[in-house]
Amino acid sequence: MTTFSFGDKEIQAEAGQSVGAALIAAGYRAWRTTRHGGTPRGVFCGIGICFDCLVVVNGRPNQRACLIEVHDGDDVRPQEGTGHGC
Amino acid sequence: MDADIAVLGAGPAGLAAASAAHRAGARVTLVDSAPRVGGQYWRHRQGEDGPRTPVDFRAGHAIWHVERTGDGFTTHTDAGEIRSATVIVATGAYDRQLPFPGWTLPGVYTAGGAQALLKGHGVVVGDRVVVAGTGPFLLPVAAGLAAAGARVLGVFEAGSPLGFARHPAAVLRNPAKLAEGAAYLRVLRRHRVPFHTGQTVVAAHGGDRVEAVTVAKLGADWRPVALRDLECDAVAVGYGFTPQLEIPLQLGCATHLDADGSLVATADEHQRADVPGVYLAGEVCGVGGVDLSVVEGELAGRHAAGAPVPVRLVRRRAGLRSFAAAMHRTYPVRPGWQTWLADDTLVCRCEEVPVAAIKRSIVDLGATGARAVKLLARPGMGLCQGRVCGYATACLAGPVTADDLRGFSTRPIAAPISLGSLAEQHVEEP
Numbered sequence: 001m002t003t004f005s006f007g008d009k010e011i012q013a014e015a016g017q018s019v020g021a022a023l024i025a026a027g028y029r030a031w032r033t034t035r036h037g038g039t040p041r042g043v044f045c046g047i048g049i050c051f052d053c054l055v056v057v058n059g060r061p062n063q064r065a066c067l068i069e070v071h072d073g074d075d076v077r078p079q080e081g082t083g084h085g086c
Numbered sequence: 087m088d089a090d091i092a093v094l095g096a097g098p099a100g101l102a103a104a105s106a107a108h109r110a111g112a113r114v115t116l117v118d119s120a121p122r123v124g125g126q127y128w129r130h131r132q133g134e135d136g137p138r139t140p141v142d143f144r145a146g147h148a149i150w151h152v153e154r155t156g157d158g159f160t161t162h163t164d165a166g167e168i169r170s171a172t173v174i175v176a177t178g179a180y181d182r183q184l185p186f187p188g189w190t191l192p193g194v195y196t197a198g199g200a201q202a203l204l205k206g207h208g209v210v211v212g213d214r215v216v217v218a219g220t221g222p223f224l225l226p227v228a229a230g231l232a233a234a235g236a237r238v239l240g241v242f243e244a245g246s247p248l249g250f251a252r253h254p255a256a257v258l259r260n261p262a263k264l265a266e267g268a269a270y271l272r273v274l275r276r277h278r279v280p281f282h283t284g285q286t287v288v289a290a291h292g293g294d295r296v297e298a299v300t301v302a303k304l305g306a307d308w309r310p311v312a313l314r315d316l317e318c319d320a321v322a323v324g325y326g327f328t329p330q331l332e333i334p335l336q337l338g339c340a341t342h343l344d345a346d347g348s349l350v351a352t353a354d355e356h357q358r359a360d361v362p363g364v365y366l367a368g369e370v371c372g373v374g375g376v377d378l379s380v381v382e383g384e385l386a387g388r389h390a391a392g393a394p395v396p397v398r399l400v401r402r403r404a405g406l407r408s409f410a411a412a413m414h415r416t417y418p419v420r421p422g423w424q425t426w427l428a429d430d431t432l433v434c435r436c437e438e439v440p441v442a443a444i445k446r447s448i449v450d451l452g453a454t455g456a457r458a459v460k461l462l463a464r465p466g467m468g469l470c471q472g473r474v475c476g477y478a479t480a481c482l483a484g485p486v487t488a489d490d491l492r493g494f495s496t497r498p499i500a501a502p503i504s505l506g507s508l509a510e511q512h513v514e515e516p
Contacts, residue, residue, distance in 0.1 A: 021203050044195060046196065049474065051468075
């Protein structure tokens with residue numbers, strides 16, 4: 001098992017799981033808001049095609065949660081808009 | 087040269103090609119963006135891999151561009167480049183989508199996405215799941231979810247498998263395909279999952295996640311004739327597949343519209359593209375499933391390595407292709423889906439372009455054709471570069487042509503690459 005932080009929560013994941021899969025298993029469905037409408041989004045295609053599940057991992061925005069594998073101690077945060085705080 | 091043959095994609099077609107070419111004595115490099123072989127179909131979880139592949143496997147290498155250089159090809163990836171005399175493109179396909187009100191709600195997944203989460207990560211997308219769309223792929227998705235403990239409220243197949251009855255020759259040549267379908271239906275029956283034909287999900291409802299869907303009984307052209315609501319916490323939808331054509335288009339390969347309305351790369355009887363040195367295998371040259379992909383991969387690998395080709399493989403490809411053609415005719419997308427849309431339904435999820443903006447570009451601004459709609463209303467210009475909305479936008483702009491879909495499939499950069507890693511790569515001065 002690996003453990004990563006999501007905001008102020010600690011989340012357990014299986015080795016090799018994607019950040020998106022681990023978040024869904026933990027009950028989350030959305031962790032991004034869109035740039036224009038500010039509406040919530042989570043995993044849609046699950047295979048790196050649609051870019052809907054973007055998330056901030058260890059300070060890097062725009063990571064595809066469905067593709068990026070969880071590593072122990074990762075700092076994962078929801079992404080708002082472009083993820084660059086503007 | 088790093089290799090005689092670079093095989094691009096390590097799914098069923100790519101693995102079969104790499105293995106056949108390796109057995110024929112070629113130096114093979116196999117490339118895939120995923121950390122493990124298998125592709126979307128033979129999706130392995132960590133630790134489930136078989137013996138190490140005997141070929142040079144570049145795992146986790148996302149290909150962003152392939153070009154002809156000198157007497158061969160250079161495959162540019164985010165982790166370096168690979169020079170080879172020949173390339174075999176086996177990049178597969180992803181779910182084709184039709185927009186509907188509420189499809190952007192969290193909890194609505196592509197059928198392939200629900201399958202990937204389950205097979206690749208052991209995660210079930212919901213407790214009460216609705217599976218909808220068209221095509222035989224809905225069956226394994228629903229069966230997998232039900233077997234994993236989800237309550238699958240129903241499979242809503244917009245078409246009907248009875249259409250296969252109009253293609254008896256293709257069905258009789260492929261008895262294993264029927265048996266496979268029947269096996270999935272038995273799993274569904276065992277878990278009391280109803281299978282409805284001529285019905286689909288036409289709207290999803292909820293606040294910050296999906297809470298219910300509207301299921302419609304469809305007329306012959308897919309206009310809804312009766313509606314009912316169903317409470318659920320997840321939806322898995324798919325309307326066939328879209329082949330990944332970035333690399334064939336970068337190389338200038340010919341493409342055409344297949345019977346399912348998808349743009350596919352054109353392969354000859356040797357699995358060759360019309361560009362010398364480029365071979366095509368699997369879903370890129372027509373969606374046909376895993377068995378056809380493996381046969382095409384083996385044929386491409388043998389031809390590319392100069393090995394003899396057994397007649398039985400060529401016959402098997404013909405049989406499987408006839409089944410694929412029957413499948414495409416049995417599960418067409420009917421135009422009535424456009425009546426499911428509301429003015430504020432987003433067509434392009436990335437750029438958040440609603441139906442109204444697309445209509446405005448056509449009616450008020452005089453856009454004729456998909457390219458003009460894209461330029462004026464921006465569908466397909468966001469992060470996914472039209473991979474998700476390209477087909478639907480082309481349909482909304484008028485009868486779909488191969489050229490419309492080419493406009494949504496041409497991507498000089500096929501995978502995101504940071505300027506930093508681009509700057510680190512070796513560039514040959516002209």
